[in-house]
Amino acid sequence: MCGIAGFTGFGSSTDLTAMMESLSHRGPDGEGQWVADDGSLFLGHRRLSIIDIEGGAQPMWDKAGEIGIVFNGEIYNHMELRCELEASGHRFRSSHSDTEVLIIGYRAWGEDLLLRLNGMFAFCIYDRLRRKLLLARDRFGEKPLYVYHQPGRLAFSSELTALGRHSGIDVEIDRRAIQKLFAWGFIPSPHSFYRNCRKLTPGSALAYDLSNDTLKQWRYWTFRLEPDEGLTDADAPRLAEELRHLFEQAVRRRLISDVPLGLFLSGGVDSGGVLAAAARLLPPERISTFTVGFTERSYDESAFAASLAHHFGVSHHEQILNMEVARLAMPDVLSRLDEPLADASIIPTYLLSRFARRSVTVALSGDGGDELFAGYDPFKALAPARLYSRLIPLGLHRGLRHLVDLLPCSTSNMSLDFKLRRSLAGLSWPEQYWNPVWLSPANPDIITDIFDEPLEAEDLYEEAISLWSASSGDLVDKTLEFYTTFYLSDDILAKVDRAAMMASLESRAVFLDNDLVNFCQHLPNRFKFRNGERKWLLKQAFQPWLPAETLNRRKKGFGIPLAKWLRQWPVPTAGAGQICCGGMNHAALERRWKSHVSSRSDERMLLFAWLTVAHHAGHFAMPVSP
Numbered sequence: 080m081c082g083i084a085g086f087t088g089f090g091s092s093t094d095l096t097a098m099m100e101s102l103s104h105r106g107p108d109g110e111g112q113w114v115a116d117d118g119s120l121f122l123g124h125r126r127l128s129i130i131d132i133e134g135g136a137q138p139m140w141d142k143a144g145e146i147g148i149v150f151n152g153e154i155y156n157h158m159e160l161r162c163e164l165e166a167s168g169h170r171f172r173s174s175h176s177d178t179e180v181l182i183i184g185y186r187a188w189g190e191d192l193l194l195r196l197n198g199m200f201a202f203c204i205y206d207r208l209r210r211k212l213l214l215a216r217d218r219f220g221e222k223p224l225y226v227y228h229q230p231g232r233l234a235f236s237s238e239l240t241a242l243g244r245h246s247g248i249d250v251e252i253d254r255r256a257i258q259k260l261f262a263w264g265f266i267p268s269p270h271s272f273y274r275n276c277r278k279l280t281p282g283s284a285l286a287y288d289l290s291n292d293t294l295k296q297w298r299y300w301t302f303r304l305e306p307d308e309g310l311t312d313a314d315a316p317r318l319a320e321e322l323r324h325l326f327e328q329a330v331r332r333r334l335i336s337d338v339p340l341g342l343f344l345s346g347g348v349d350s351g352g353v354l355a356a357a358a359r360l361l362p363p364e365r366i367s368t369f370t371v372g373f374t375e376r377s378y379d380e381s382a383f384a385a386s387l388a389h390h391f392g393v394s395h396h397e398q399i400l401n402m403e404v405a406r407l408a409m410p411d412v413l414s415r416l417d418e419p420l421a422d423a424s425i426i427p428t429y430l431l432s433r434f435a436r437r438s439v440t441v442a443l444s445g446d447g448g449d450e451l452f453a454g455y456d457p458f459k460a461l462a463p464a465r466l467y468s469r470l471i472p473l474g475l476h477r478g479l480r481h482l483v484d485l486l487p488c489s490t491s492n493m494s495l496d497f498k499l500r501r502s503l504a505g506l507s508w509p510e511q512y513w514n515p516v517w518l519s520p521a522n523p524d525i526i527t528d529i530f531d532e533p534l535e536a537e538d539l540y541e542e543a544i545s546l547w548s549a550s551s552g553d554l555v556d557k558t559l560e561f562y563t564t565f566y567l568s569d570d571i572l573a574k575v576d577r578a579a580m581m582a583s584l585e586s587r588a589v590f591l592d593n594d595l596v597n598f599c600q601h602l603p604n605r606f607k608f609r610n611g612e613r614k615w616l617l618k619q620a621f622q623p624w625l626p627a628e629t630l631n632r633r634k635k636g637f638g639i640p641l642a643k644w645l646r647q648w649p650v651p652t653a654g655a656g657q658i659c660c661g662g663m664n665h666a667a668l669e670r671r672w673k674s675h676v677s678s679r680s681d682e683r684m685l686l687f688a689w690l691t692v693a694h695h696a697g698h699f700a701m702p703v704s705p
Contacts, residue, residue, distance in 0.1 A: 081106045081137070082125040082241070082580075083149040085203055086227075086234035087212070087289055089247040095121045097244040102237060104415075105151075105580050113138040113147065119289060120205065120212075124149040127583055129338055129441060135173070141182050142172065145207050148185075150178050151237055152200030152222045153587065155332035160184055160195060185213070193284055193299045197332070197593040201279075203235060210289040218300045219447070219591050220268070220281030220568040223576060227276045228294060233287050235279075238417045242276050249275065254662060257419070258530060261521045261688050262539040264421040265570040272418045272695065281568045302563050302596075304556045306603040315619065318606065322598065322620040329592035330356035333443050341367035341439040343431060343586075344395070345637065346383025348614060348621060348630060349445025349454075353589050355624035357443070358391045366393040369435040369442065371427060374401050378638055383629070390626055398434045405430060405639050413694035415581050421520050421688035422570050423641045428578040436582040446571055447590030450563040451599040452617045453555065453608040454634065457517055460502060461554050464513060468506055479503060488642070488681040497681060508536065510554070511547040514561045515540050520684035528667045555604040642683040646676045648690075663689075 082102030084095065092114060099110055106125025113122045124137040140147045154160070157177035164183050165171070173179045177198075184192040185204050190213065199221035204213040214235055216224045227234040227242050236242050243250045253274040256266050268278040279285060282300040287293070310318070330353060334340065342357060344350045357366050368388045372381025381397055388395035405426050412429050435442050449455050471479070483499045505517040516522060521529065523536040537544065546564055550557045572588070579586040590596075599607075602616065609615040618630050650672050668689055675682040 081127055081151040082237040083123065083151050083201065083203060084234075084236040084241050085120070085122040085149060086232070086245060087120045087287075088232040088292075090121060090234075090245055091118075092121065094245045094247065095123045097246075098236060098241040099123045099125055101241045101244050104583055105237060107583050109136060111137050122147065122149050122203065122205065127440070127585060129153065129336055129585055135176050135178055137178060139176075139178050139182060141179075141186065146182050146186055147205045147207070148178060148182055148202055150181060150200065150202040152198055152202070152217065153177060153333075153585070154180060154196055154198035154200065155335070155592070156195075156197040190284065190286070190299075199587070199591070201237060212287040212289070213284065214279060214287070215284040215299075216279045216281055218282045218302070218593070218596075219563075219572060219588075220278075221572050221576065221588060221591065223573065224279040225271060225276050226279055226285065228287075229275065231292050233294070239271055239273060239276060240417050243273070251275070254530075257663070257692055258526055258534060259539060260419050260421060260692065261526050261529065261685065262519050262523065263515055263565070263569075264518050264520055264684065264688070265566075265573065266418060266420075267542050267565055267569050302560065303600065304550075304552050304560060304604075305600055306552075306556070307601045308603060310603055310606070315606070315616065318602070318616060319620040319622075322595075322616060323624070325592070325595045325598055326352060326589070326620070327356045327359060329589045329595050330443065331360055332592065333587040333589055334360060336441050338440040339367075339438065340441040340443070341369055341396075341435055343435070343442050343444045344368040344370050344384045344388060345380050345445075346370075346385075346387050346629065347380075347445070347632060347634065348618060348625070349448035349590070350384075351387050351445075351625050351629045352448075352617070352621050353443050353445050354387065354391055354393065355621065356589075358393065359624075363392040364394065366391070367396060367438060368393055369396045369431060369438070370398075371431040371434055372397060372399045373405070373427075373639075374399060375640060378402070378640060380635055380637075383632060387626070387629055396434070396438060398430075400430065402640055406644050409644075410694070412578075412581070413691055415577075416691060416695060417577055418573075419688065419691035419695050420570070420574060420577070421684055421691060422574050423639055423683070423687050424637045425574045425578050426639050427637055428574060429581055432579045432582040432584045432586070436584045439584075441585045441587065442579070443587050443589055444575065445590065446575055446586075446588040447567060448614070448617065450559070450567040450571075451590055451596065451607075452614040453559060453604065454613045455562065456498070456634075457514065458555065458558060458608050458613055459611055461558060464502070464506055465510065465554065468510065476503070476506065480507070484680070488678045500681065511544050512536060512540060514558055515543045515565075518566065520688040525671075525685070529663050531664050531667075553604070555608055559604065559607070641687060642675070642681055645672075645683055645686050646678070648686075663692075 082105030084098040102125045106127045108128040109126040111124045122138045138147050138149050154177040157180040160180050169183050200217045201222035201224035225236050225239045227248055250273045256270045256272055260266050268280045271278050283298050285296045370381050370384035373379045480503045501517055505513040508516055527534045550560050575586050606616040671682045674680045
């Protein structure tokens with residue numbers, strides 16, 4: 080795992096050095112810089128050594144010095160691609176560098192290289208003869224890539240903060256991006272916290288011609304469900320066997336490392352499956368699992384993880400923390416977040432990453448299983464929600480919302496009152512809004528109050544509405560596509576990448592293997608969500624591997640007692656902070672904070688979104704876009 084940056088058309092080596100310094104946590108093992116002789120292009124790389132430790136320094140060039148690259152990520156099928164290229168007559172200088180495979184692969188296949196890659200990546204390839212840059216990001220956006228483009232100028236980086244370190248980039252907070260943060264809980268691609276910078280959308284590439292300042296951007300891959308409706312229940316045993324094979328293959332690919340490697344373990348089906356597959360490939364003494372637990376019972380999963388680790392006889396590492404430790408880590412995490420994110424589970428994710436990093440440099444995770452196999456609570460709510468929306472008149476619905484709002488606000492993890500409030504909030508809108516509103520820290524009416532301007536739901540949720548309209552699937556498929564396209568990429572993967580990189584740890588998502596995803600795309604949703612049971616086929620596939628208590632265990636999110644903490648947290652001050660926080664109405668936010676402190680309402684998600692904005696904006700005295 081690494082950090083990359085570069086620019087053309089403006090700037091100096093001083094700017095590149097400043098950008099590299101801000102990425103040092105992503106690559107503590109080394110730094111490389113390259114500057115064109117005429118000063119037209121600057122490329123930088125911070126390295127976390129994982130593969131080909133001795134020969135993998137970057138920027139890396141081919142033997143002729145014609146094609147160079149800065150690359151962040153891992154290409155899991157690089158050995159297969161290497162064999163294919165060698166069979167075609169290409170020669171390599173390294174024995175197993177996936178970076179060199181990208182260089183030689185580009186020489187052989189050009190932009191079609193992207194269609195052959197199975198991995199997580201963000202890279203910039205410089206074709207010196209054609210004077211062209213190719214920037215690309217992996218299919219789900221496991222690796223981040225931000226781009227700044229103005230006439231005659233282009234810059235890119237693994238982190239938004241690094242772009243802000245370039246003296247020629249005027250960073251100003253994007254007001255609409257903050258509004259979308261409150262509407263979604265994260266900033267959806269291609270938006271970013273800075274007005275003139277954009278995320279390269281997952282599965283996208285960008286080609287830039289230095290000679291004439293032309294830029295082309297395209298999607299080389301898009302997640303779409305194409306279920307094979309010819310499959311029947313009689314195919315279930317065969318499908319379960321195929322799924323087991325693909326999953327084991329995905330784990331095998333991600334166990335390749337030249338440095339110590341371990342597994343994140345919660346004790347649930349997804350991480351349990353990763354452990355079970357790893358135990359089929361490695362002896363138990365070579366497998367290390369890592370779990371962070373909490374003394375507060377409703378947030379603790381450590382006993383499940385320990386039981387599962389004992390079942391497989393692996394080396395289990397457990398750290399039990401008092402919630403005060405997590406609370407004290409919160410300001411530090413917020414200050415290093417790079418871009419605001421209203422997902423408070425980044426705190427325990429960071430604590431887990433920091434703990435694992437004491438022993439390993441790479442950790443496998445079960446991220447993606449919930450999105451691909453319908454693992455979230457809203458999937459169980461879809462059918463009742465549709466029936467409710469058809470039968471309950473608007474007036475009665477409002478009355479029910481009022482009654483639920485009168486319930487005491489619990490601070491427990493995923494409490495009943497919290498679920499009821501979230502469900503009824505979403506049902507106040509047409510079904511194409513349900514998924515984003517169920518996730519959102521604030522509904523459009525509240526956001527209008529916060530920003531003192533009329534805001535339309537169609538504008539706040541335009542990306543979700545567009546995807547909903549483009550999808551040909553039923554309600555379950557549309558929801559699967561929503562979670563996989565938006566929530567997985569811009570929340571879950573962004574959260575894990577940032578938290579792990581704060582600790583200089585590489586995280587690898589097993590479920591996002593190309594072959595496994597392709598299998599899921601063609602699997603009808605009745606094999607994913609059946610008779611109220613989530614992850615049905617996945618559990619069928621894992622039955623020979625996992626104990627019944629793991630397969631039947633009730634899902635528990637990876638959370639912290641945020642609602643409780645915020646009742647003791649000082650309210651951010653008004654004044655200059657009002658401008659730094661995107662022109663929000665401080666009085667409106669303060670009213671909601673006081674309502675939360677008094678337990679009249681549960682504003683945990685809204686207030687955490689505000690905190691992430693306030694902490695980030697506090698690092699820069701910058702103007703706000705109109």
